[in-house]
Amino acid sequence: MSEIALEMRNITKTFPGVKALNQVCFQVKKGEVHAIVGENGAGKSTLMKVLNGVYQADSGQIFLEGKEVKIENINKAQELGISLIFQETNLIPQLSVAENFFLGKLPKTKVGLVNWKYMEEQVTSIFSQLNYKIKPKEVVVNLSAADKQMVEIARAISRNAKIIIMDEPTSSLTDVEVENLFSIINDLKKKGTTIIFISHKMEEIFTIADTVSIQRDGEMIHTAPITGLTSDQIVEWMVGRSVDTEFPARESKIGEVVLEAKKVCRKNLIYDVDFSLHKGEVLGFAGLVGAGRTELAETIFGEGKLSGGEIYLHGKKVSIKNTTQAIRHSIGMLTEERKETGLALDASVKSNIVIAKLSKLCFGKNLFINRKAEKEVADQYVKELKIKTPSINQTAYNLSGGNQQKIVIAKWLFSDADILIFDEPTRGIDVGAKHEIYNIMNDLVSKGKSIIFISSELPELMGMSDRIIVMHEGHKKGELLREEFSSEGIMKLAVS
Ligand SMILES: Nc1ncnc2c1ncn2[C@@H]1O[C@H](COP(=O)(O)OP(=O)(O)OP(=O)(O)O)[C@@H](O)[C@H]1O
Ligand SMILES: [Mg+2]
Structure with a gap:
């Protein structure tokens, strides 16, 4: 019989208005990859935060290799050999990669100075194992979402933990990076490290997991070896009903050109990109991470400076210098990094939803906010998008990752923009809710809105787009019509 590395017994955790965990029992074998799946x-x-000492359970027990332990804080978890890679990155943006690695315990030289050389060597060595290039001296704020995620992963690995918890580690990674991560996971497994792996991506679960546990509404409802299970079965356990996994059909009329980009450049990032976006259209953007899709989108949204080329809206040349101007031109952008740019984390669910278009709720000379209307709007979106929150007055920070993403979507829906840029909108969203987002996109274009859709998941990009533009290192490499879509065709352009 295999040894049990970890047992959590009858764990209960309540937040005001939410029973997040209800008598959860959870057992993980030594050296296995144990996936946890469940809705947002x-x-x-x-x-996992209870296991890592971030939260204290209201009741319940934790055993490591059969011995009961008390995990009062993160340091204690580290001492016990548990390391958590957080879902939302937990790095300090103003510090370098190396400083983040050694946070709280900077190595010293014999004379008591910080040993930068040692730090850099360590970081470089871990990243070369991961086959990933990052300068140890780079300040975290300058890193892309994928880089930050890799830094988190590398940091956890460097701590030689016995149990490594990865909470949606692949959400910002490309296929190649995911492959690298999986080979690292397999190496760790050979060394006897136990991995707990959370993901909304079924293919990943089937590739990497030995065992899967399904959590629903704060309860652990099933644990089983992955062999013999099907994805449909797991999804059904997760949501308690069967879920349609086809892409919904769309009936939208594609109309005139609403936005045209001519030879758009952004210094050192984007080179001479041309494209047009039509009324009622979903225009997909494919490419590897670093292809410049987000940077192009930011330029249109006034977040990045246009260094050459022109942008036309409804045939008229415009100059959009900041996001306020973009919003005035009826452009909205759902950003890739919700924590940094999409959400006011310390504001309520309600305020976050109405913020981009407060004027819709104002009345009178002094622009009073109609509080009743504000509440109705927030209630409506919470219901429509099934945002899980005890109340619309809850602070956004306290919501689960996927539910935070839904708030950002609600915000742009309420803003009523005509042109919507969706940058990885389904990142971190559970399988059932992804479908709701596809339906919303269809609904928007059928009402005559236009969507720029950036996604690293080819199936959804091909399933939802009318046309796809493929980018590589800031250049447009091709444009495909629906009948020309194929993953091979897109990948070929994306790497060329
Ligand atoms: N600090 C907190 N304060 C209040 N409520 C919280 C807090 N943290 C989590 N919750 C609530 O507990 C429930 C479980 O959240 P949790 O983040 O564990 O979900 P999750 O399964 O990780 O979801 P996701 O797939 O979206 O990441 C949610 O209803 C969430 O709003
Ligand atoms: Mg989560």
Whole structure:
């Protein structure tokens, strides 16, 4: 019989208005990759934060290799050999990669100075194992989402933990990076490290997991070896019903050109990109991470400076210098990094939803906010998008990752923009809710809105787009019509 590395017994955790964990029992064998799946808000991250000492359970026990332990804080978890890679990055943006690695315990030289050389060597060595290039001296704020995620992963690995918890580690990674990560996971497994792996991506679960546990509404409802299970079965356990996994059909009329980009350049990032976006259209953007899709989108949204070329809206040349101007031109952008740019984390669910278009709720000379209307709007979106929150007055910070993403979507829906840029909108969203987002996109274009859709998941990009533009290192490499879509065709252009 294999040894049990970890047992959590009858763990209960309540937040005001939410029973996040209800008598959860969870057992993980030594040296296995144990996946946890469940809908947004099911309690996956909370369970892992209890294990990592971020939260204290209201009741319940934790055993490591059969011995009961008390995990009062993160340091204690580290001492016990538990390391958590957080769902939302937990790095200090103003510090370098190396400083983040050694946070709290900077290595010293014999004479008591910080040993930068040693730090850099360590970081370089871990990253070369991961086959990933990052300068140890780079300040975290300058890193892309993928880089930051890799830094988190590398940091956890460097701590030689016995149990490594990865909470949606692949959400910002490309296929190649995911492959690298999986080979690292397999190496760690050979060394006897136990991995707990949370993901909304079924293919990943089937590739890497030995065992899967399904969590629903704060309860652990099933644990089983992965062999013999099907994806449909797992999804059904997760949501308690069967889920349609086809892309919904769309009936939208594609109309005139609403936005045209001519030879758009952004210094050192984007080179002479041309494209047009039509009314009622979903225009997909494919490419590897670093292809410049986000940077192009930011330029249109007034977040990045246009260094050459022109942008036309409804045939008229415009100059959009900041996001306020973009919003005035009826452009909205759902950003890739919700924590940094999409959400006011310390504001309520309600305020976050109405913020981009407060004027819609104002009345009178002094622009009073119609509080009743504000509440109705927020209630409506919470219901429509099934945002899991005890109340619309809850602070956004306290919501689960996927539910935070839904708030950002609600915000742009309410803003009523005509042109919507969706940058990885389904990142971190559970399988059932992804479908709701596809339906919303269809609904928007059928009402005559236009969507720029950036996604690293080819199936959804091909399933939802009318046309796809493929980018590589800041250049446009091709444009495909629906009948020309194929993953091979897109990948070939994306790497050329
Ligand atoms: N600090 C907190 N304060 C209040 N409520 C919280 C807090 N942290 C989590 N919750 C609530 O607990 C529930 C479980 O959240 P959790 O983050 O564990 O979900 P999850 O399964 O990780 O979801 P996701 O897939 O979206 O990441 C949610 O309803 C969430 O809003
Ligand atoms: Mg989570």
